[in-house]
Amino acid sequence: MAKPVQKHTLWRLLRYARRYRRDVVVASLYSILNKIFDLAPPVLIGAAVDVVVSQENSAIARFGIQDVSQQLLVLAGLTVVVCGLESAFQYAYDVKWRRLAQALQHELRLDAYAHVQGLEMAYFEDRSTGGLMAILNDDINQLERFLDGGANDIWQVVTTALVIGGIFVALIPSVAWMALLPMPFVIWGSIRFQKRLAPRYTAVRQQVSILNGQLANNLSGIATIKSFTAEAHEIERIRRESQIYSERNQEAIRLSAAFVPLIRMIIVIGFTAILVFGGQLALRGDLNVGAYSVLIFMTQRLLWPLTRLGNTLDLYQRAMASTTRVLDLLDTKPQLLDGPERLPTASVRGEAAFEDVSFEYQPVGEGNGRSPTQPILHRLSFHVPAGETAAFVGATGAGKSTVVKLLLRLYDVQSGRVCLDGRDVRDLRLADLRGAIGFVSQDVFLFHGTVCENIVYGTFDAGLEAIIEAAKIAEAHEFIMALPDGYDTIVGERGQKLSGGQRQRLSIARAVLKDPPVLILDEATSAVDNETEAAIQRSLERIAVGRTTIVIAHRLSTVRNADRIFVLDKGWLVEQGRHEELAAGDGIYAALWRVQTGEEVKR
Helix, strand or coil: CCCCCCCCHHHHHHHHCHHHHHHHHHHHHHHHHHHHHHCHHHHHHHHHHHHHHHHHHCCHHHHCCCCHHHHHHHHHHHHHHHHHHHHHHHHHHHHHHHHHHHHHHHHHHHHHHHHHHCCCHHHHHCCCHHHHHHHHHHHHHHHHHHHHHHHHHHHHHHHHHHHHHHHHHHHCHHHHHHHHCHHHHHHHHHHHHHHHHHHHHHHHHHHHHHHHHHHHHHHHCHHHHHHCCCHHHHHHHHHHHHHHHHHHHHHHHHHHHHHHHHHHHHHHHHHHHHHHHHHHHHHCCCCCHHHHHHHHHHHHHHHHHHHHHHHHHHHHHHHHHHHHHHHHHHCCCCCCCCCCECCCHHHCCCCEEEEEEEECCCCCCCCCCCCCCCCCEEEEEEEECCCCEEEEECCCCCCHHHHHHHHCCCCCCCEEEEEECCEEHHHECHHHHHHCEEEEECCCCCCCCEHHHHHCCCCCCCCHHHHHHHHHHCCCHHHHHCCCCHHHCECCHHHCCCCHHHHHHHHHHHHHHHCCCEEEEECCCCCCCHHHHHHHHHHHHHHCCCCEEEEECCCHHHHCCCCEEEEEECCEEEEEECHHHHHCCCCHHHHHHHHHCCCCCCC
């Protein structure tokens, strides 16, 4: 069952938006003044009726204007002024509320996105991209929709009740209670509906996240869906999730739609009471005809707008359900905190070390919702001197990629230390640590944009000459120039217009341009053909000169020239040394080498 909207969501939002308090006050003032002038025409109509009926004895005549024609001209002038002011304040509140909505949603989206980027990798691995997109986009847009119109409606309803209630009490206190009697029932009904609507809209927003997550996942995997002819299966999955979303929305709609008819019947009682009893007072002469006209018009202006509370309430509940999700995201505390110490890239030597490191992913209940796992690394210790090339090899699941994640501090170790230049990475500023490390992964990610934009990513101030030189070192320049628009060619989302080898070489060019003291290559040649692998290997050998290089590899031929090789097995460091001595031994490395060179058929 969906959790109810938190009670103090509105106050949480007001605290967040405190820098916009002045704008909220000004916009609210414009809404109130617009409604005051909007309520003036019924008073002027009543005054006109009074002039026609009472003539020289009308209320306006008491101000020294005895001529009936002049009285009507005065009323006409006042009508023009009032309508002009009403229109001016309508324009003012419309612009102010919309600007406020745009500014707040813009800042809220940026703050939420910036906050998300500061969260640890485990947070993203346990959540769907589509679900986060629903919060960052659709939920924030719900708040914008409410501020565009709902906030103004609330102020105008409150102003209407206060102004007209005051006029009734001043003009005809004996029957004013009849017009005001429905108000407590309307307010009580609104609160009751709000409480019942809140959990329904929370459920709607949660289902939106699930549906968006499924859609985003399917669009990312469209090639797999097509290759397995699973279109019908995926359409059925989306149909089910969309049907659940529709059903939850219908539950909320059935309840919110009942609000207006019920409130209307309560309002009719008050209106007919004023119509009958006020008319009897006018017939007996106890109530001026003009005042009776004002009473009828004002009763309608007081009560019928209350039916709009249904739409306003609907917008409010949707906005609060969405805002709760956004503010909860902003309240999510990062588990991986930035270190205090600076480490300028120019001063980094590149010495890397693990000291008795043990690591496992957190189980359920310890912060990231993972299922319990076995330890990944066991008391791992190794040392890579500055400027040397070290390789990590082993079977799938041995912990090789985890070593990279810990060195980049995408996760923190449970025990031991990960050090760069003898300093614990937890003590370093994350920007300095990661700025000193270049990372080339087997899963290359290219952004939708040009070849040039993807190479320069992370080194945004690089000139074209430096970009071309990096591409040449990565042996990418030749194929780039053969593309339709050269360096200005659009690569498509995730670089889908390029081959795997081409994407990999752009990734290497990106790392070359960054020119980091430490270079990490995680299976950089695992998904390319032999010719491309040879070209990439040549590039890697050139860029490894003069910097610390850490290579994760399955193909042992790519690490033969490493200064030292570390062999991992189920998280334990079981062997280390140079290729020649390890291949001549009788351990895991030697067995892998014989299998990969064809000396031994793996059974």
